[in-house]
Amino acid sequence: MVNYQARLDRTFAALVDPTRRAILARLEREDAVTVSELARPFAIKLPAVMKHLDVLDDAGLITRAKAGRTVTVRLRPEPMREAADWLRRYERFWSGSLDRLAAYAEAKEAAARAKERKGRS
Amino acid sequence: MVNYQARLDRTFAALVDPTRRAILARLEREDAVTVSELARPFAIKLPAVMKHLDVLDDAGLITRAKAGRTVTVRLRPEPMREAADWLRRYERFWSGSLDRLAAYAEAKEAAARAKERKGRS
Numbered sequence: 001m002v003n004y005q006a007r008l009d010r011t012f013a014a015l016v017d018p019t020r021r022a023i024l025a026r027l028e029r030e031d032a033v034t035v036s037e038l039a040r041p042f043a044i045k046l047p048a049v050m051k052h053l054d055v056l057d058d059a060g061l062i063t064r065a066k067a068g069r070t071v072t073v074r075l076r077p078e079p080m081r082e083a084a085d086w087l088r089r090y091e092r093f094w095s096g097s098l099d100r101l102a103a104y105a106e107a108k109e110a111a112a113r114a115k116e117r118k119g120r121s
Numbered sequence: 122m123v124n125y126q127a128r129l130d131r132t133f134a135a136l137v138d139p140t141r142r143a144i145l146a147r148l149e150r151e152d153a154v155t156v157s158e159l160a161r162p163f164a165i166k167l168p169a170v171m172k173h174l175d176v177l178d179d180a181g182l183i184t185r186a187k188a189g190r191t192v193t194v195r196l197r198p199e200p201m202r203e204a205a206d207w208l209r210r211y212e213r214f215w216s217g218s219l220d221r222l223a224a225y226a227e228a229k230e231a232a233a234r235a236k237e238r239k240g241r242s
Binding site for chain 2: 077080
């Protein structure tokens with residue numbers, strides 16, 4: 001249980017930064033990206049990107065493999081599953097409002113049908 | 122877009138702390154809880170709980186209403202919807218592994234059926 005909470009702490013902390021979220025989003029689209037390729041779209045310097053990669057690595061969200069001078073980064077999405085599952089319990093609030101909308105639409109329809117029947121008889 | 126990123130920053134930052142997650146989880150189960158009731162299960166002092174409530178309030182995740190000396194806290198789950206939606210894009214990785222498992226089970230079944238037919242002929 002303590003480990004579960006500590007993992008959630010680390011995952012959510014890793015997701016707080018927009019640069020880290022952008023790195024994860026890119027790795028979702030591309031299977032393996034070199035560090036220099038990952039750093040290219042950002043206005044920040046390479047060492048700053050490396051620090052973000054350290055945070056993502058510590059949170060278990062990426063893996064890094066070195067071949068010569070090239071470091072390739074891959075996504076390790078598993079920790080995000082626990083975070084998504086944690087958030088899932090609140091889903092009823094927004095899907096609930098859709099249910100209420102559907103119930104309202106159904107009630108209106110039933111009322112319209114009842115009125116129609118009354119008009120015919 | 123900047124606002125969207127800033128909102129995600131704040132939501133994920135609010136979710137980093139296990140005490141804040143526990144407060145949100147309680148408010149998911151109970152509609153309205155007083156601050157002193159919320160503070161009761163925690164080993165930390167009331168001012169520390171109040172600070173966590175400030176963070177949750179700043180992130181738009183709770184509302185507080187004062188009546189006399191009693192402050193009642195309610196959940197405002199909407200910001201978590203964006204966080205859940207952000208995480209949703211990674212869902213294919215774990216639902217994908219379930220798909221692969223289903224495909225494997227189907228292939229095994231098909232092979233067993235083919236073997237059975239061969240045995241009969």
